[in-house]
Amino acid sequence: MRSVGKRIIGTIPVLIGVVLLIFIMLRIIPGSPAAMLLGEHVDQATIDRLTEAMGLNEPLPNQFFKYIIDALHGDLGISYKYDRPVTEMILEAFPYTVVLALMAAVFAWVLGLLTGIAAAVRQNSLVDRLFMGVSLMGVSMPIFMTSLLLQYLLAFKVKVFPLTLDGSFLSMILPAIALGWNSAGSVARMTRSSLLEVMQADYIDTARAKGLANGAVILGHALKNSMLPVITMMALQFSSMLSGAVITESIFAIPGIGRLATSAIQNRDMPVLQGTVLFTTVLVIAGNLAADLLYSVMDPRIRKEA
Structure with missing residues (x-):
């Protein structure tokens, strides 16, 4: 049981590393998720308001740690496209x-x-x-x-x-x-x-x-x-x-x-x-x-x- 516990503890840095990597990669891709959701011919003020509502205007470290804390409680966020809890979509x-x-x-x-x-x-x-x-x-x-x-x-x-x-x-x-x-x-x-x-x-x-x-x-x-x-x-x-x-x-x-x-x-x-x-x-x-x-x-x- 001790060896199993060590292996489980050893997986924690791997999980954090994977989340950090995908977190950074998604945010260095050019373009704004808010702009993609709203489509073309939308003024910048509307895009900025949606970006703020989605929490994407906060500093990246704040977004990352908030995501980690929420994930530990089983909350993986809300889908931008479908406006549904991600955890619910995955379980379905x-x-x-x-x-x-x-x-x-x-x-x-x-x-x-x-x-x-x-x-x-x-x-x-x-x-x-x-x-x-x-x-x-x-x-x-x-x-x-x-x-x-x-x-x-x-x-x-x-x-x-x-x-x-x-x-x-x-x-x-x-x-x-x-x-x-x-x-x-x-x-x-x-x-x-x-x-x-x-x-x-x-x-x-x-x-x-x-x-x-x-x-x-x-x-x-x-x-x-x-x-x-x-x-x-x-x-x-x-x-x-x-x-x-x-x-x-x-x-x-x-x-x-x-x-x-x-x-x-x-x-x-x-x-x-x-x-x-x-x-x-x-x-x-x-x-x-x-x-x-x-x-x-x-x-x-x-x-x-x-």
């Missing part, structure tokens, strides 16, 4: 992102583990080359290309799935595959390499010398010890799916955190953009912490060192 969008990330993670992990194990068992065979070639394609293809290709083939041509989100479970399958395809390739390659490395250990030879079948040796001895780096990768992947589904949500019209962030960028809605960045940063940090904890649970040596 988050369930869509969670469902998408969960479906993508299940697809990626099941496909990645099965193909990685099969490739390791059939090392240097046609199956191994085929699976690793497909996994390399998955790792190499950008998410936007995978998304558009799936839309064209399975939604536009074959018409098996809806083109965009329509509220049904079926309409979430294509986005989940698109988001999880890259992760599936990474899991497959990591599983294969880790399993092959473990299978060279002396205790594997001892198990085989006792007369155990190859399947029993792999499932009972090699697989458990080879899963340590894979589980760490899977935990990090899930947090990145939660925070990085921007492209997938935009292409498939899913009203999640990613689409909320892109809309905030287009509208220069600084409170919404700051809130989504802070929220996704917390998710990534939580994913890293979960990966560390899972690793220590799976490997007692890590607990002793901690």
Whole structure:
């Protein structure tokens, strides 16, 4: 518990640094949010009044510390575009992102583990080359290309799935595959390499010398010890799916955190953009912490060192 507390405390400077960075970047961009909201042909006096009402005329240090204090109380500001609390908007969008990330993670992990194990068992065979070639394609293809290709083939041509989100479970399958395809390739390659490395250990030879079948040796001895780096990768992947589904949500019209962030960028809605960045940063940090904890649970040596 002490090591967990140290890790949580260590994340505080990271959060403050991320907020400070996005805070500065949004305010050095040319142009005024008030002017963008009011549109063209508005006199400067009106722009100045709105700027003062939004609190953007105060010194930057005052704005920053006020934002930090409000964020600690769960207040991420009011959207410039929609005049709604940012926290409320994020909480409305988050369930869509969670469902998408969960479906993508299940697809990626099941496909990645099965193909990685099969490739390791059939090392240097046609199956191994085929699976690793497909996994390399998955790792190499950008998410936007995978998304558009799936839309064209399975939604536009074959018409098996809806083109965009329509509220049904079926309409979430294509986005989940698109988001999880890259992760599936990474899991497959990591599983294969880790399993092959473990299978060279002396205790594997001892198990085989006792007369155990190859399947029993792999499932009972090699697989458990080879899963340590894979589980760490899977935990990090899930947090990145939660925070990085921007492209997938935009292409498939899913009203999640990613689409909320892109809309905030287009509208220069600084409170919404700051809130989504802070929220996704917390998710990534939580994913890293979960990966560390899972690793220590799976490997007692890590607990002793901690």
